[in-house]
Amino acid sequence: DAGVTQSPTHLIKTRGQQVTLRCSPKSGHDTVSWYQQALGQGPQFIFQYYEEEERQRGNFPDRFSGHQFPNYSSELNVNALLLGDSALYLCASSLTLAGGTDTQYFGPGTRLTVL
């Protein structure tokens, strides 16, 4: 059973560019959450997707957007990159239950460097 997968592993961009990161959830999961982990810090919640819609959002600007596909995979898009966007971007998948989402399982992350 494949776990959560993310691509690419590493990415280098320059300021002002746009980037797309991809995530495939664990088999049987229908919910994808994205987190940003800056160097030396804990992960910060960006947003969560369920049924192809953004269901919850953290304190991130509109430059951060996403998408979820019918097969539950997801993309994270960041426009107009800033140096401060350099971080490890983590995708977590889970199953939405009646009372909320079940345990989140994380992928290996995408390391984004903005020069």
Place this chain on the structure above:
Amino acid sequence: AQSVTQLGSHVSVSEGALVLLRCNYSSSVPPYLFWYVQYPNQGLQLLLKYTTGATLVKGINGFEAEFKKSETSFHLTKPSAHMSDAAEYFCAVSDPGGGYNKLIFGAGTRLAVHP
């Protein structure tokens, strides 16, 4: 608003010694609580979680944690440290009544294990 405080950004122990990593939370309602471990250049792996029921929770790799509501704490322990336990450990909370269960992480504690 919920928050998580991990006391001690760096903890160093000898191999075979007790491991104690501290986590305190702030929440208006008893939250769900999690410990994740992150090895270098990897994503997060779930060690254990507390949702309801028994307050002493056992996880993988010999770790356990105890939920103490009166102290708003969820400290992680392991009786005997192994060299392979060297990693970054994150405590996280989610609001069971807040819907969709986004995770709020602490800043992390880096555990070093020396011979």
